Amino acid sequence: MTAAPQKNLTIGPLELDVPVILAPMAGITNTAFRRLCREFGAGLYVSEMITSRALVERTEGSMRLIKHHESETPRSIQLYGVDPKTVSEAVTMLVAEDRADHIDLNFGCPVPKVTRKGGGAALPWKLDLFRDIVEGAVKAAGDRPLTIKMRKGIDADHLTYLEAGRIAEGAGVSSIALHARTASEFYSGHADWSAIAKLKQTITSVPVLGNGDIWSGADAIRMVEETGCDGVVVGRGCLGRPWLFGELSAAFRGETDIPQPSLGTVAATLRRHTELLVDFFDGDEDHACRDIRKHIAWYFKGYPVGGEVRAALATVESLQQMDDLLGTLDWEQPYPGSDAEGPRGRAGTPKRPSLPDGWLLSRELEQSGRAEMAEFELSNSGG
CATH class of the missing domain: 1.10.1200 (Non-ribosomal Peptide Synthetase Peptidyl Carrier Protein; Chain A)
Structure with missing residues (x-):
């Protein structure tokens, strides 16, 4: 593994010892898994996706998912929503009740039940809707860092990440994370790290974080070196391998002798x-x-x-x-070596994303569609 100097990461007022973030994963990144990962390494550990409507309605499941153990600091929550008013209300609630130190917005989920409602990776296609959600959320967050996580776009013919990145930067977000795949790719193939480099060249005032195909500490260092990104977001690579966060911390500190688990x-x-x-x-x-x-x-x-x-x-x-x-x-x-390494979790296969009728006909959302987005808000959180 290539030695690397200590590299910190600043997200708004948050100072992270290493530039590593646990990606939100539905049904995975609950308090138990976050605590386990923290026991191995440093970084920021984000909750599984919480839907804004469910949170505003204070459903039992959502209230459980936003709870943090006293050992968890900083407390990080990811929100999903498609209606600016509902998302702002959810952020306001988290801040007013002091339930989070960091809030992330999900614009990267490729799951059909999300994209067919215009959410996740589909939403940045509607530039005005995306802008209204992000600007409203940043305002509601106040001095709490508000960040976004997104994908390259819907498919190769409908990329959104550069425009969305510029809008988010202008809205005042504290960092931008890019999963370097489109929604249509799901988790198949290889992440396009060159897109992370392009986003980093485009966004100059806040950190840009890279996500996709980080299975080891060496992968994380290589991503930073190849793209210039300010940190990494790790998802499937830590499934069944919470000690990966120890390996990542060691890699960013330039340590090369990293023991692997028996x-x-x-x-x-x-x-x-x-x-x-x-x-x-x-x-x-x-x-x-x-x-x-x-x-x-x-x-x-x-x-x-x-x-x-x-x-x-x-x-x-x-x-x-x-x-x-x-x-x-x-x-x-x-440790069995390479047999225990590499991709894990379901990669899926490339497929045509499920989208609302006529979604791709315009980059703007007609006024009549605004009320419909409120109805599209999902009422359940997590996996």
């Missing part, structure tokens, strides 16, 4: 993750065990764990059962 470390980390989920679900062990199941394949990717044990862990029902299963493993097994 099977025993993986097993202990999985157990710790489950314990934190029990705490997150208010002592509900059954709920925690159901939630941890989706992480099993990610944790043991590349490690010599038999199919029967993997299958049993993927249906685990209690901490005691987990302990019994983990006890059958050879905890001394060393």
Whole structure:
């Protein structure tokens, strides 16, 4: 790994020791996972996506998701919305009730249920709507840093990131993160890091952060060197690998001797993750065990764990059962190398994005469509 000097990151009033941010991931980046990642490294750890309407309506799920453990500082929340008024109300609530130190807006989600409502990666196509949402949110945030995360655009023929970046910079955001894929690409292929470099050349007054295909500390350093970006946002690369944040911190500090986890470390980390989920679900062990199941394949990717044990862990029902299963493993097994590295999570395949009828006909949203956007607000948060 190429040695690199210590590199800090400033986002508004926030000073981060290393320029690393955990990307919001639905159903993944709850308090339990954020706490676990913090135990390994430094940076900023963002909540899973919270929908503005659900937050304003104070739904039980949204109120749970915006809670932070006392050890979490700074507290970071990502909001999603398509209606300027609702988004501003949600930001106002977070600030007035002192529930967040940093607020991020989602303009990058490629999921059909989001884009067909004009949200996520589809929204910046409507320049006036995008501007109204961002300007209103920045105003509502006051002295709290308000940032955005976006994609290159809807597809190769409908790119939005440079125009959206300029609008966001003019609106007063504190940083701009770019996932260097379009919505149509989902997570397939390779991220276009050259787009991050173009955005960095375009945006000069606030940090530009790069996202996409960071699977190791070396990848993060290479992205910064190749694009000039001010920091990295890490999503799928940390699935089943929360220790990646330790590797990233070490890489940015120029350390080259970074130990990799044995099977025993993986097993202990999985157990710790489950314990934190029990705490997150208010002592509900059954709920925690159901939630941890989706992480099993990610944790043991590349490690010599038999199919029967993997299958049993993927249906685990209690901490005691987990302990019994983990006890059958050879905890001394060393890190398996490249088999445990690289892409993880579903990449999907390129597809035509789902969009509202006539969405691509104009860059501006007709007045009649404004009321419709309020109706398009999603009423549930997270995964």
